[in-house]
Amino acid sequence: MAPFPHSPIPNRPHAHTQTMPDTIEVFDTTLRDGTQGEHVTLSARDKMRIARRLEAFGIDVIEGGWPGSNPTDQAFFEAASGETWAHTSICAFGSTRHASNAPSEDANLQALIEADTDVVSIFGKSWTLHVEQALGVSRETNLDLIRSSVAFLREHGKRVIYDAEHFFDGFADHPAYALRTLRAAAEAGADTLVLCDTNGGSLPHDIYDVTAAVYEDFDTTLGIHAHNNGGCAVANSLAAVRAGARHMQGTINGLGERCGNADLCAVIPDLQLKMDFECVDPDRLDDLVDLARFTNEVANLDPDDGAPYVGRSAFTHKGGVHVSAVMEAPSTYEHVEPNVVGNRRRALVSDLSGRSNIQYKAKEMGIDLGSDAAAQAVERIKELEHLGYEFQGAEASFELLLRTLQDEVPDFFGLDRMRVWSGQDDEAQTVEASLALTVQDERTLAVAEGNGPVDALSNAMREGLLSFYPSLDGVRLSDYKVRVLTPQDGTAATVRVLIEHGDGARTWNTVGVSENILDASWQALADGMRYALFHAAPTPTAGPAPDPAASG
Structure with a gap:
């Protein structure tokens, strides 16, 4: 293959009559291809919530699923048909007809008609391996399946986006036949021809060269659908655009089968900020992080801190x-x-x-x-991190440390004694914590039960402090993590505890380290309460505060 060119394809002469707009049509398949990823499950309601956010962001086409294949997708299309979509088009997905069915009798094509969407996307076979072994039909029959399916959908007033499945593998195996499959779709009325790197193993220079060759031979708008099995889905998508593609398929956060699809959260800003194409309204681009996080939350997935542009660690x-x-x-x-x-x-x-x-x-x-x-x-x-403290995930403890150095943190309370008792009978486990605290020069005792020792400690702390500090009424322990730092030390191992508190409006994180897990937990719990008290107005006169490394 020739080396990857530096000049974008629109700048070179060609016999092509297609104009080269500076806009990219963005086609999101999070709700269809994205749900084929491991651990990704969306209800019809989840899909509607994400679809509304995608439209608000400015996505042009939203592929909602495969109507007729499952009740969830069917319910989504029923709900979507009752919505008013101001900007986006909802798209139903399916395949070319079955070889034994006429188009009018094919259940898949009928489901696409009944989905009541203006746009449909159908996939067909481009690779002779799939034609002859997966479908088990002749090459000519496959061309007829493509041609007749597209024509039938066009006769019913649908805009047809044709996904040429395994196109790049098919082109490498038999370029003339792969091009014939595209020609069959185009001549039947397909609006867009999408070149699919279904196995996800192509490299950017191959994507560029093949897309450029197709671009020279077709007047129909070209698209790209890249998977990430070789780690190149985003790069391959950009290469296809440089070679002439103007329709971009992908998913939010790169969700998808196997290693995922091209991540629109990287592709869109790359195209818009680096390559001078317009994918969404520039005024909406700053909603990208919120869209990425919202999608993960609805899908109940942990965010990828290292994700380009939208990850917490990106900047x-x-x-x-x-x-x-x-x-x-x-x-x-x-x-x-x-x-x-x-x-x-x-x-x-x-x-x-x-x-x-x-x-x-x-x-x-x-x-x-x-x-x-x-x-x-x-x-x-440096001293504290040598002991095992880590402040990257405990910014509230870090802030208290700095403010303590500035003598800004009041002596809100001190611990005199802590006891935790656990017992179990045939029916249930009981955990009880008792604390002796000094608060505003007054000694107070508090006892509380909990679901475990840390929950009991948290409850006892609130019980002992609430009468002095009513602002703590809404503060709750919301997350608890523990990590063993020196497992080689067995039961004497040092542990690091990270605790998250919240008050309904915000959350904050604190840290504690000790060879005693209850002591480490107390440090983090106490920091959490001190942080809440410091930020509750007004605060008492400043005084000395405990060192983060101090036990008890």
Whole structure:
């Protein structure tokens, strides 16, 4: 193959009559191909929620599923037909007719008609291997299946997007026949011919060369549908656009079968910010992070912090040199401004941090931290991280540490004694925690039960503090994680506990480390309550606060 060219295909002469607009039609298949990914399950209601967000973002075509194949997709199309879609078109997906059926008698094609969508996408075979072994028909019969299916749907007023399944593998095996399958679809009235890298193993230079060859031979709009089995789905999609494709298929967050589909959360900003194509209204691009996170939440999937553009770590800096440079000129270590896609810049604190990291984080938290205090904080953080503390996921504890160095944190309460008791009979387990606390120079006792020792401790703490600090009424423990740091030490291993609290409006995270899991849990619980109290107005007069590494 020729080396990957540097000049985009629209700039070179060709006999083609198709114009080359600067816009890309974005076709989202999260609700169809995305649901074929492992661990991805969406109800009809979930699909409607995501579809509304996709339209609000500016997606042109939303492929909702395969009507008639399952009750969920059927319910989605019924619900979608009752909605008014101002910008987007809902698309139903299916295949070419069965070889034994006439188009008018084919259940699949009839389901596409009954889905009541203006747009349908159907796939057909491009690879002789699939034609002869998977379908078990002759090559000529396959061409007729494509031609007659597209024509039937066009006769019923549908816009037809034809997905040429396994096109790049088929072209490599038998280029003339692969092109004949496209010609059959185009002559029957297909509006868009989508070249599919179904196995996901093609490389960008191959995608470019093949798409360019097809572009020279067809006036019909070309599209690209890339899978990520070779890790190149986004690069392959961009290569196809450079070669002339103007219809882009993919999914939010790259969801999809096997290794997923081309990730629209990377493809769209790459095309729009780097290649000067318009995919969505520029004013909507800063909703991209919210769309990515919303989709993961509805699908009950953990977000990928390292995802390009939309990941929590996409604009996160840890090395002191990096942070120092970014503070002066963000472009030194950021390829775009994070706010353009709705993300934000973050600086991490760790034993790699210098004063730049600390001062950046302090400024982010509204703390005026001088150079001497920043240097002191760096040394203290290095000491604590050597003991096992980690502040990258515990920013509330980090803020308390900085404010303590500034003598800003009041002595809200102190622990005099902590006891946790656990018992079990034939019917149930009972866990009870008792605390002796000093609060505002007054000693108070509190006892509470819980679902486990940490829950019992949390309940007892609230019980003991609530009469002094009513603002804690809405604060609840919302997440608890523990990690063994030195498993080689057996029962004497050091553990790190991360705790999340919330008050219904926001959440914050704290950390504790100890060889005693209850002690580590207490540290994180106490920091969580101190953080809540510090940010509740008004606060008492400042005084000394416990060191994060102090036990009890």
